[in-house]
Amino acid sequence: MILAFSAAAICSAIDIDLGAEIGMCYPTGQWGNSLNTGVDAGLSASWIVTQSFRTGLGLSFSVFGSSDQGAASLTFFEPQLKAGYYLRPWGNIFNPGVVCAIGLSRSSLSNSGGTDPASWDPFWNVGLRWNFNIGSGFRGEIGGDYSSIMAEMETGDSFSLKFGISREVEL
């Protein structure tokens, strides 16, 4: 059955959802004490498995600056596996959904002429979305994510507000 399903998927046209997101990130917990609000941006390509469920790959990049008088900057580069489930995919105005991602986060920290060695750590991310039609084949999306980087010594948790746009294409 799996083989038949895979063959059917390969032989038929594949619907892909191409998306782009920007957002504002708010570090939570002690690690964020010396950081300001960050910004992030991401791109994704997801296979529309069913009308409601999609899964794919994404890349995101986020950057934080230091608070107060500091000169620090912290950047994250995150390749990830993504999945999303939407409750009303036919909905023009209201299509709520749940998204999640797991991946690796490359952290790079610099401050006052110094730079720590970059590290790769696993991370996870979950979020809620309000998806809606904005015309011309595009859909818009707003929502919030909570993500956590599972570093060796500490976790780096953050909350982010997301604004996205996507378009379905057929390959």
Next chain:
Amino acid sequence: MGADYYPIDDIGSQWEYSIDGGGTLIVSVIDQTEKGERACYRVLSGADYTYWIANDGYLEFYEDHRVMFNGYEVPLYQAWVTWLDWPLTTGYSRTDTASTFAVSQGITISHDWERTSVVQDIVTSPDGKWAECYHLKQYETTINWIRAAGFEPETTTVRRDIWLAPDVGMVERTTADSSLTLVEYQQGN
């Protein structure tokens, strides 16, 4: 970077250091007080008080430089100076300077001070007990000059190696003539 590498904002915290050559140094966060018109934490280090302000992005230390002249203690420089910026990084560097003078008994005493702090690397502490420590090197030069006949500039240079462990603070400090090693740490409230 989520760790606190100098947690002096918990009243009651106590660090017990063994002194190379014998003896013990107890460092305790006593209370909050006011110094130089700023709210700060008062820390008892041996028999001396030091004063610190823990900001989100940086740590400040109250520099209180004095000299003895003809039996009188002469204050030369009192100010809040940033001790470290957060977060620390390998290669981080900051330099602070002060150049001032005071007049005592009709004699001018000049005072020039410079301190450079550099984070060299991330290592395990020399005693092997504390992982992921920032190894900080500090170079501090003080030149005091009593501007009167027969006196020459008096230069003092100190180099310190300090190891800061995450959520513990200073676990080891060495200078040319002394060495401190953390024996026990109790976190306050």
